[in-house]
Amino acid sequence: MSDTSTGVLLLILAVLIASSAFFSSSETGMMSLNRYRLKHLSKKGLRAARRAERMLERPDRLLGTILVGNNIVNILAASLATVVAVRIWGDAGIAISTVALTVVILIFGEITPKTLAALRPEAIAFRVGQPLAVLQRLLYPIVWLCNTLSNGLLRLLGVTMEDAQAAQLTTDELRTVVNEASLNITPRRQNMLLSILDMERMTVNDIMVPRNEAYGIDLDDDMPTILEQLRTSHHTRLPVYRGDINNVTGLVHMRSIARLLSRDELTRENLIAACKEPYFIPENTPLHTQLLNFQKHKRRIGFVVDEYGDVIGLVTLEDILEEIVGEFTTDLLPTSHDIHPQDDGTYVIDGSAYLRDINRLLHWQLPEDGPKTLNGLITERLEHIPDSNIGLTVAGYRLEILQTKDNMVRSVRIWPMDLQQAVANPGAA
DSSP states (O other): OOOOOOOHHHHHHHHHHHHHHHHHHHHHHHHHHHHHHHHHHHHHHHHHHHHHHHHHHHHHHHHHHHHHHHHHHHHHHHHHHHHHHHHGGGHHHHHHHHHHHHHHHIIIIIIIHHHHHHHHHHHHHHHHHHHHHHHHHTTHHHHHHHHHHHHHHHHHHOOHHHHHHHOOHHHHHHHHHHHHHTTTTTTHHHHHHHHHHHHHOOOOOHHHGGGGGOOEEETOOOOHHHHHHHHHHSEEEEEESSSEEEEEEEEEEEHHHHHHTTTOOOOHHHHHOOBBBBOOTTOOHHHHHHHHHHHHHSSSSEEEEEETTTTEEEEHHHHHHHHHOOOOSSOHHHOOOEEOOOSSSSEETTTBBBHHHHHHHOOOOOSSSSOOHHHHHHHHHHHHOOOOOOOOEETTEEEEEEETTTTEEEEEEOHHHHHHHHHHTOOOO
16 A cells, blocks of 8 residues: 555545445435335335335345445545555644544535435435445345344344334324325325224214104104105105104115105005114224124114113214215304304303214314213213303313203303413403
């Protein structure tokens, strides 16, 4: 090396620093790749993505190649810088080369290339894939030896390479991914995806129509009343029962009796004959399970029963689909007959309103982990059936009971949090 000119040595040193930058950016770029986007690009046939995916299947080999190469070029650079510095500054050059090379490698060989690779991982990783594949073959003996020793040490610590393949997204993590993807997914589609994930937490109890609100045909009524109900019904399918919905006879589809109804030939016997066997659903059945059950049994409506076999409500396929795509309307709030906005900013809400519907329509956070309705929430907190004009605070919301009837809260006035804050701080901007 003593015969080599200083200029050539400086040129070689520059190449070594550039090589250090290559290995540093390769490491960060490869490790920063979005694995799910990488899999998507690989399935689309992008060759660079397939190569990167194969290399990431064995991260020990990939990191071994990068680190072995990086250490080799850094050691060579340090030795070469010392030789050049001694030529120029004599014995003082050893200290000078140490300080100078440390600064140069940190800036040009580490920080800058790694920052660039972190900001643009795909652009870097896809370009360095082919050179790294060649280096993996060239450095295989050294990398194999280093990996064998390293993996043996990891096994002593209870870590194996299979752990790298075991990491999968949980439902909560997937929900975070969908939330963070707001720039690439329209709000409507984002809400639909989140609703699908939320179905695992919800049961038919959360969306069913309570039995006292179920609309159906009582066979104990006289025929004129029954005929009038059928002619004015807005529903396609109606439950048919005797006296009480627990004595359900079946479900009748309006299409099955339309011809008889138009000719005034419908009798009680014809109505019973047109009924389809009722379909019962155990309470607390998860929504995603019930959706599959509706598909499996070719049903669109079912009776929800409790542990004693009593009917407690109805749930339809449309109810479940609305949990995914939203209400089949462009304006949600006016469609709710339970929520009544007031001029002073408060809301008068029926006690039978579902807490989930209130939270969804008004973007509130009333607790949903217990009772399903507003009446149930209030009676649980007070531990008795209250009189009117009683006030309480639940989860930061101020509630005033306006009416109680038939052992239940009928209507409640609720102050939103922002309205309460405005009243408490009238001078705030």
